Amino acid sequence: MRRAHRVEQVRAAEAELMGRLPEGTLMQRAAAGLATAVADLLGTVYGARVLLLVGSGDNGGDTLYAGARLAARGAGVQAVLLSERVHPAGLAELRRRGGRVVDPAHVRRPDVLVDGIVGIGGCPGLRPDAAAVLARHEGVPVVAVDVPSGVDVDTGRLDGDHVRADLTVTFGTHKVCHLVDPAAEACGTVHLVDIGLDLPEPVVEALGPDDVAGLLRLPRAFDHKYTRGVLGIRTGSPGYPGAAVLGTAAANGGLCGMVRYSGAAPEAVRAAHPEVVVGEGRVQAWLVGSGSGDDAGPGLERALQDDVPVLVDADALLHLDPAAGTERAGLVLTPHAGELASLLGVDRGRVEADQLRYAREAAQRYDAVVLLKGRHTLTVAPDGRARATTTGNAWLAVAGSGDVLGGLVGALLASGLGPFDAASVGSWLHGAAATYAGGPLNASQVARAIPSVVRALVR
Structure with a gap:
């Protein structure tokens, strides 16, 4: 059975677990699962072109650390920073592994685009700059990090511009938007990475x-x-x-x-x-x-x-x-x-x-x-x-x-x-x-x- 939880439930479970783990452990678990999913989608990592769209907060950190792992395996990883406040340690690790920060106007067409613009705490809709970058790469396979940016996570609504993903890699549990349309259709295939959360009763289920x-x-x-x-x-x-x-x-x-x-x-x-x-x-x-x-x-x-x-x-x-x-x-x-x-x-x-x-x-x-x-x-x-x-x-x-x-x-x-x-x-x-x-x-x-x-x- 797939179980979907609200953002507040996920946040509480993450906070409880982080209190018992070394700092950064949850992010590294998420990044490892994300990098593996992107690699599986690509088939061959070495020489593949990966474009990261990076926003602020932990969602951007997951994306940067996953990009660093892919770069270490020989992928050409570029990052477009869509916020002035990106995860500093994640960005440093990406650069250490050979990834580069680039101007969105000078990006070669990638083999895969990783959507780390906003996570489960984001508001519905996308800022114009993010929407413009996505529009430049229409037709490129998209992997969304946790949820497609711009969807309403707790309701399944779509309000304004949003990412349409081929694959969504989510962490700990499904969210309502993964199961409830119309947002569920924008998620593509959903892959769940277990990061060890202890969660309460779900708000939506999907039988298996x-x-x-x-x-x-x-x-x-x-x-x-x-x-x-x-x-x-x-x-x-x-x-x-x-x-x-x-x-x-x-x-x-x-x-x-x-x-x-x-x-x-x-x-x-x-x-x-x-x-x-x-x-x-x-x-x-x-x-x-x-x-x-x-x-x-x-x-x-x-x-x-x-x-x-x-x-x-x-x-x-x-x-x-x-x-x-x-x-x-x-x-x-x-x-x-x-x-x-x-x-x-x-x-x-x-x-x-x-x-x-x-x-x-x-x-x-x-x-x-x-x-x-x-x-x-x-x-x-x-x-x-x-x-x-x-x-x-x-x-x-x-x-x-x-x-x-x-x-x-x-x-x-x-x-x-x-x-x-x-x-x-x-x-x-x-x-x-x-x-x-x-x-x-x-x-x-x-x-x-x-x-x-x-x-x-x-x-």
Whole structure:
């Protein structure tokens, strides 16, 4: 599991550790990890041209010491100083190892650019001089030190100019911006260097394969279809039968014991999935909304009467009453950015720019787990817990993908997982299934890949 912490948490942990270590130890650990990562990216260090963009503070010190290590291995290392106050010992070490300070206007095109402009304490946005240097070297691979300069570290927002990194080398722990979009997309690949920090509970998590395998409810020797959970589905309509077919396909993948369908597209479901029981009956969870049109409101109302967890998607989201939150069983809401904007009465652009904030706001307002669909889907609980999904690929941006996600999360709810775990595990499996299926792909291929992904996890 990847764990992300706020800047204040990281600073406190660093201060505590520095009090127990010789001076400079943490910086040398960070510099060693950074230099190794840059060397791995280059492949061949000797003769490579490395350009350091160096700001003030410890972030600049990490960059200078890493540059010194690369220079000692034969790289041609040049540094552009973007502050009058750079780390003096780091600068002296760079020069001792053969690195040079240069005027930004007279730099040959480097093989790699190391962004040490500002660290986790920096404000969003870049000064014009820093932005200008970056613009001169557009297209050169960029390694960001700790975080891409200019991003909002604690929120994942982007305000103004910022670095777009191919690789971000971070220290001690992930930060929120590494997991939460839109800043996460600017980080490129994130590599974590362990420097020995003792950290509190994270503010955002990202599940890994072992986490997902440990959370899945697997069948036991004396289980039967009812003890494994029954999911009820009220989705689809005569105009949109595919929503019902795709949702039942994902739910019917073996993660719960039985699927009941009671929506308005029974013949399409029967034809596609003979295992699905068409008709009413007891269930342990409901999936409602996608493709339901005018039936979405009544379908949601009937599902809420059963006092079981309910996954609310698409059309049914429009019929939610936030005032009723404390009177119902666990809810999972699965909006995209536009639907979340409608739920909160804000502009879609604001949601896309500040995804974690608005997902948390909706979770609290509706007393529900909110799964905000996107490149890094966010799952947020009413108490503020948050998980980011880092599986998946761009081929998931296809019609019916959300229907598959709803059926998958619904099956996990019916199996007995709590709403927060069901939503985040389902989102992880959804992305992993898309990766397994490859691309180009359609939603049916994602649904068919789910059992293979689960088998690989629990084997």
